[in-house]
Amino acid sequence: MSSSPDSAPPQASRRPSPILWLVLAGVLVLGAVAVWSVVNGRLPFGAPSFNGTVIQSPDLAADFTLTASTGERLSLSDLRGRVVLMYFGYTFCPDACPTTLNELKKATAALGDRADEVQVVMVTVDPQRDTPEVLREYLAHFDPSFLGLTGSEEEILAAATPLGIYFAAHEGSEATGYLVDHTTSVLAIDKEGYLRLLYSFETPGEAIAEDMRHLVRQ
Amino acid sequence: MNQSAVGGASAAAQNTVADRVKRDQHARFRSRRVWFYGLAVFIALSIIAFNIIRPITVLPRIAPSPGFAFVGTDGQPVTSEDQRGFLTLYSFSYLDCDEACPSPSPTSPRCAPPSPSRCRPTRRCASSPSASTRSGTRPERLRQAGEAWGLPAGAAEWQLLTGDPARLRATIGGGFRVYFSEPKEPTAESPGRITFDPRYVLVDHLGIMRAEYRIGALDPALLARDVNLLVEEAANSDGIARLGYEAAHLFLCYPR
Structure with a gap:
């Protein structure tokens, strides 16, 4: 049932x-x-998951004052409000510097309208040869908006050392004259003046541009 | 049947249906809101749990290690670029220093088993900002002192470095942020001491300062823990796992 x-x-x-x-x-x-x-x-x-190595320093990047390729004295702090892509190189540099500057040119080109919020700066590690005029002429081959900085060796040493940049001159050939060994990293300093990112040599410009899009928004 | 009565019943039924629809809509809305808030709380709790449980622990990336070009006890140049790819421990001292300076013990941190090849013998940056005026900082004098400390030239544990006074000042004071006073010439009354803050700095394979120890005597267990964290991060933070490590940096998952 x-x-x-x-x-x-x-x-x-x-x-x-x-x-x-x-x-x-x-x-x-x-x-x-x-x-x-x-x-x-x-x-x-x-x-953001950045392509560069993120630095979490609570301190502002150490300020310094050098002579710009425009002929004026310029401090790092004068560039607050813009993201600074900083590179230490020199105009007689046979390989690493033109390669890096080309990538930085690609990066700013990829940023389009926002490129004016990013300032590319090359600090010379060869102040003997790189006068403001030489720097201006050299950087114009890549992008006229790129800024060169030069000064006395002591001033450049004081600017470079805290940022992890080493440089030392050594003998080259008769054709090149002396050469300068130097660190090839690119540094990104944010709009408030904090060192935020490090890029190793040969980081593609597109990868840098991707990170810059995040930094300019912050 | 009375027509108005029929119409009234129909209107009442419509009202009942409309009420029910409204009630259902309200209930659905409330249900969605509960879901929304529930998920938000869940995600927030997950983030908090990540911070508390800390499945991945990292050391902060403090700043780039300063760039330098010094010389070793054999007179050969040693630069910051030579240290790339290796973990390096820096310490600061001067040759006439007594009890105030870090012990010149040859003890070095040992690498974690997973990747011993990633760890290089640690290095010591022994220096004096008075290299040009005091014999104590010439490579030859540094070598003699190293031998007295049980650290002959080419010792695996520590490498003693010195250099140009301007570069020493820029590197130690400006780069490693170690305070030191200008040295005084030794007199009969005073041995010409340099006042400075004892400090060890651990630098990773990319040349980034990852830990500072503001103490005279470094605890080997603490150092070993930090070295292991760096070795693990270097070994495991490629590809997808990198996201986990970046999240750990983002959420400040530092050792307690």
């Missing part, structure tokens, strides 16, 4: 609790976030 459905005893509710649903949803969201991060190769919620 079978009992009719109407006469069956009422079953206890098996609906999962809302908390369980929330936990499941949360796990799903975190999973989706993880997949999204993997696919896009960056952190979610607008947190």
Whole structure:
């Protein structure tokens, strides 16, 4: 004998609790976030995952004053309000400097309208040969907006050392004259004057431009 | 049947349906709001949990290690670029220094087993800003002192460095931010001491300062912990895992 459905005893509710649903949803969201991060190769919620190495210094980049390629005395702090891409090189440099400046040119070109919020600066490590005029002429081959800085060797040493830049002159050939060994990193200093990113040699300009888009928005 | 009575019943039924629809909409809205707030709370709790549990711990990237060009006890140049790719521990001292200076013990931090090749013997930057006026900082004098300390030239644990006074000042004071006073010429009354803050600085394989120890005697266990963190980060932060490490930097997951 079978009992009719109407006469069956009422079953206890098996609906999962809302908390369980929330936990499941949360796990799903975190999973989706993880997949999204993997696919896009960056952190979610607008947190930038920079291509350069992030520096978390609580101190402003040490200020210095040098002579610009425009002939004026210029301090690093004068450039606040713009992101500064700083490179230490020299005009007689046979390889690393033109390569890096080309990448920086690509970076500013990729920024389009926002390029004027980024200032590329090359500080010479060869003040004997790199006068403001020589720097201006050299940098104009890459981009006339690039700024050169020069000064006495002591001034340049004081500017370069805290930023992790080393330089030392050594003998070259008869054709080149002396050469200068130097660190080839590019440094990004944000609008407030904090050193934020380091780029190793041959970082592509597109990767730098991607990071600059985040920095100019901040 | 009375027509008005029929019309009244129909209107009441419509009202009931409309009320039910409104109630359902309200309930759905409330349900969505609960979901929204629930998820927001869940994500916030996840972030807090990441901070508390700290599945990945990192050392802060404090600043670039200063660039320098010094000479070793053999008179050969040693530059900051030579240290790239290796973990380096810097310490600062001068040769006539007594109890105020860090101990010249040859003890060095040991590498973690996973990647011993990534760790290079640590280095010591022994220096005096008076290199030009005091014999104590010439490479030859530095070598003699190193031998007296049990650190002959080419010692695996420490490398003693010295250099041009202007570069020493820029590197130690400006770069490593170690305060020191200008030395006084030694007299019969005073040995011409330099006052300075003892400090060790740990620099990673990219040339970035990752830890500062403002103490005279460094705890080897603390140093070993930090070296292991750097070795693990260097070994594991490629590709996708890099995101985890960047999140740890973003959320300041530093060792307690």
